[in-house]
Amino acid sequence: METVTTSSGTLTGKRVLITGGARGLGKEFARAATRAGASVVIGDILEEQGKVTAEELSSLGRAVKFVGLDLADEESVRRCLEETVAMLGGLDGLVNNGAIATGIGGKSFEEMDTATWDRVMSVNVRGTWLMTKVAAPYLRQSRGRVINIASDTALWGAPNLLPYVASKGAVIAMTRSLARELGDEGVTVNAIAPGLTRVEATEYVPAARHQMYEEGRALSRAQYPEDICGAVIFFLSEGSAFITGQLLAVNGGFVMH
Numbered sequence: 001m002e003t004v005t006t007s008s009g010t011l012t013g014k015r016v017l018i019t020g021g022a023r024g025l026g027k028e029f030a031r032a033a034t035r036a037g038a039s040v041v042i043g044d045i046l047e048e049q050g051k052v053t054a055e056e057l058s059s060l061g062r063a064v065k066f067v068g069l070d071l072a073d074e075e076s077v078r079r080c081l082e083e084t085v086a087m088l089g090g091l092d093g094l095v096n097n098g099a100i101a102t103g104i105g106g107k108s109f110e111e112m113d114t115a116t117w118d119r120v121m122s123v124n125v126r127g128t129w130l131m132t133k134v135a136a137p138y139l140r141q142s143r144g145r146v147i148n149i150a151s152d153t154a155l156w157g158a159p160n161l162l163p164y165v166a167s168k169g170a171v172i173a174m175t176r177s178l179a180r181e182l183g184d185e186g187v188t189v190n191a192i193a194p195g196l197t198r199v200e201a202t203e204y205v206p207a208a209r210h211q212m213y214e215e216g217r218a219l220s221r222a223q224y225p226e227d228i229c230g231a232v233i234f235f236l237s238e239g240s241a242f243i244t245g246q247l248l249a250v251n252g253g254f255v256m257h
Helices: 024-035 047-058 074-088 114-142 162-183 207-216 226-236
Strands: 015-019 039-044 064-068 093-096 145-149 188-194 247-250
Touching: 015 024, 015 074, 015 114, 024 039, 024 047, 024 093, 024 226, 039 047, 039 074, 047 064, 064 074, 074 114, 093 114, 093 226, 114 145, 114 162, 145 162, 145 226, 162 188, 188 226, 226 247
Parallel strands: 015 039, 015 093, 039 064, 093 145, 145 188, 188 247
Antiparallel strands: none
């Protein structure tokens, strides 16, 4: 695996909140943002793991803070944002990474139960909207950035994963609408669609699905969290100031659009 590095100082002075930052993709996004000079808060429902991650990343030389967050609870979302702003003194970037991705695949749309559907939509779609909503006043002040983490499953129509696929399709559509609503105030909103990535949340995915991805990519290898970090840092940086409402598929060429 090639290691993706981010330029030191790219995000110096930036204040960033990353949801779902206790592990997996979110943890690596927080690591990359910290290395690039940002002050970072990670929000997650996994409190113990989140605290450990914050302590680990703080060893890089810049304090990383943890705030508890349940994206299905509107009050928790509001409280997370308020605590983040109190810690950082404002907000320049929001990475909406938190989502339900584990243990919801392997069933056809006919086998899927209503409770699972509602739970996934509540966190992945409603939670993304709520977090952006409460962050918007502070992002307007800083002419900040919103990065929504979608999925390439919504681009190729992955079977037996309908609630997740539908939720990420909604995130892509929301990105475009939010970009127009926030654009007049200089806030950019973009989405990244990773492919199937080797993280804890995808350990349950059958080996055949991993193999299908790896053999179907133009870059025929496994995908790791580090492969996506460069895109996140770019969208948080000044280099993306005139890019908004866009979707970037970061999947080694499995889906090209």
